[in-house]
Structure formats: structure tokens, C-alpha cells
Amino acid sequence: MRIQNPRLRQGYGGQAKFKIKNRNRGAIITMVLVFGAIFIFLFSGMAGFVITQYRQIVQKVAINEALAVAEAGANYARWRLAHAPNDFGFSGIYDYRDPEGGLIGQYSLEITQPGECSTMIEIKSIGWASNRPSAKRTILVRYGRPSLAQYSFLTNSDVWFGGNEELQGPFHSNGGIRMDGTQNALSTSAKETYSCQPMHGCSPAQTKPGIWGTGNGNAEGLWEFPVPSVDFNAITTDLAQLKTRAQNGGYYFGPSGSFGYHIKLKTHGTFDLYRVTRLKANVSGRDTQGVTHNESNDFDRESLIANYVLAEGQCGVQNLIFIEDTKVWVDGTTDEKATIVAARFPDNPATNASIIINGSITRANPKATLIALIAQKNILVPLYSPNILEIQAVMVAQKGAVQRYYYSNSYSPYHTRNRIMVRGSIITNQTWTWSWVNSGGSVISGYQNTESYYEPALIYDPPPFFPASGDLQFVSWEEIQ
16 A cells, blocks of 8 residues: 655645756766866876877987987998098088988087107087077097007017017017917017028028918917018108107207217106117127127216106106217116117118117106117127016017127127027017027027016007007007996
């Protein structure tokens, strides 16, 4: 049974329904506003995120383009130096365009040329895209022309390394190599075959491969021949130019009026210069060309001229010492860079100058750059040299040889010495030797034991005004801030 509510019939129901409907409409509007606000908030966030991502992408593209433009600048600089190796005056801002001529961006070049003690060229290239010049990338590229110190040993003639000799670092000969010693780096010869002579243990003379012997290098794959020869005429130092440099800010000393000079290297960046006033008695010695010399390469008396100061912590003309006399004796310990040159002009074979190493040459700081000895003729170790001799230097015998003469046993016990150690490079035009051996391989004159150590840092950071050769080589690449 149904029972109606009497209030409904009195109109209360209509009024009640109307009030309920109004409440529902307000709730819907509120919900629409809330959800609309949420949607707008999310949409705004999404739009902001998209815009931010777009800007980041554009920024990344611009940054990558800037790096590509900077690389293009470095490549242009390298191309220009390859065609004009002595022109370093092209620093500036350049346009970088596409094949159709459209502007992609620009790069700014800053070229730093080599100094007196470095063959390194620095190329600083800053690149940016044309549509976003504020996004820049900077790279620093280094190229270097290797100095002659890239070799631990370089010669223009045949050479023989004995069984007691130990070599470290690469070495090259334009002639043949008899290698009986030990080595840890590549050896190269410009000869496919050559005629080995009796002075190198071949009696009678016979044809041998460019490199041969009993050394470890063959089994370890360290022998390579034939390879292109090294042009000694192209790499010899311009001694006249070094003389001019020394006369204009360096140390230049003309003829002594006596037997020559003695340079005593000292710590604290100085050297003593002596005038040699008397020599020991003449002795008979034979050089590597078979020429006998009746002379003395040992001094007996000297007088001090003065003490001189090298440039401290630098590598400039004040580190260049040029001696224009026939003989220059060198020894001592240094803590500064220096290049010592001995030459006489006009250039006459009869008066060409030599450097004589009468005592050890060392550096106070083992990490310091070695000194250079550049002789117009020979670099010699005399008869009365120390029993144990250490030479920390780069040696260049421009027209002669780095050698110790053959002295017979009539000068015993000085005709043979115990050990010689060379740290640096030996660059010699003619045949080089510290030791003379008989047909049985025994040392009969010179040093019984020889050691050579290589200084790879000298390739691009040699002593002052040291000669370089060859084309520019890539050294390093880095991005800088």
C-alpha cells in the first residue's frame, strides 16, 4: 500500500526539487573551474617544458656548430702554415661559409709562433655560429717541427755499435749499421745494402744488409731499411746566423790570442770563462777517417777571464754562447739552459773549430733541459779524459765527427777508459766512435763500456736555437674555457 506525504500535495515538493537542482549546478561549475585550472596549469607546464627543451636543443646545436667552426679555423691555420711555414701574422676573425656562400659562422684565430727553445706552434681558435654568436667554443691545437734531437743518434756515415754498447731511443744512419749492442727503439738505415769496411770488422770488405749484426733488434723487429735519407745539408745549423744573434744580446767571444777557451759551467746559472794558455805535450791519435793527428787536446794552464750569468728560468739569446776560436773546452754542471757554439769564419776546413769535452757535463736538476754543443768540425773526448765520463748534452759535429781518437797502448793506462754515459743526442756527419776494437771484438782504445739514453722531451723543447727539420707534426688538441 502506498501512502503519499501530505506536504507534497501542499507544494513543498516543488520547492524542494528546485533547491536540489541549484546545488548540483554550483558543484558542476566548481568542478569545471578546478579541472580547467588544473588543465591550464598542466598545459602551461607542458608548453614551458617543450619551449625549454627546444631552446636547449637549439643551444646544443649552436654549441656543436661552434665547435665545428672552431675546428675549421684550426684546419685553415694548419693549411696556411703548410704553404707559408714562416708566416705567423694572420691572427684575426674570419668568416666560415658553406659551398653556396652562405654564412655558417665565424672563427677567431690567435697564432703563437715558436720561441728560441721550442719548435711548437700554438693555434687558438674560437668559433661561433652566425645565428647564435653568444655560444662559443675554444680549442687549442699544437703543431711542432721536430728538432734534430728526435734521434738519440744521427749520422751521415756507416756506424758500428759494439756488443758492450747499450742504446735507448731511435737512431738513423744514411749509411749502413752494424748493430751488435742492445737497443730499445727503432733503428733505420737509408741503405738496402752497403760495403762494410775493415774498420767495422769486415776484412776483406764485403757487402752487408743496411742493418746487420748480433744485436737484439733484429729479433724484436727494431731494424728497418731502406728508408729515406736525412739531408745533412738541409739540417746543418746556420752558424753565421748564430754568431749574429750572440753578438746582439748573447755571449760572443772572438779569437783568444792563445790556444782557445775553457767554459766551466756552474750552478746558480753562471759559467766561468778561461783563456787556455798552455797545453800538455802533443800525442799521436788517429781519427775515424784514418787521419793521424800529432796534437794536444788537453790543456795544462789557463787564466780566468770572468764569470758570466745565463738567463734564469728562460730560454733566450742570453743563453747562447758563441766562441770564434779553433778549440773550446767544456765541462761542469749547470741548472740553466744553454747552447755553446764553436765556429770560425770565413769557413775554412783548415781552421774549422772543435769542442773538447775534457770532463763530465751534467745538469743540477735532472728534469732540466739539456745543453747543446754545436761544433763546426769535431766534438772530441781527449786522451786524458776521466775514467768514468758522463755527458748530459745534445752534441752536433757539423762537418766532422763526435769521437775519441785511437790512442795506442804506448799511452797506457789512458789509452783505454772504463765507462762513458751519454744522455741526450749524438748528431755527427762523419763516423762516430767512443771505442776502438780489434778483430776479436776487444776494446783496444777508448771506453770499454758505453751507454746512451734518450730524452724524448727534447723533440719539441730543445736547447736554445737548436736546429729543427721536417714538416709540422700534430702534437696535441684540447678544448679550453
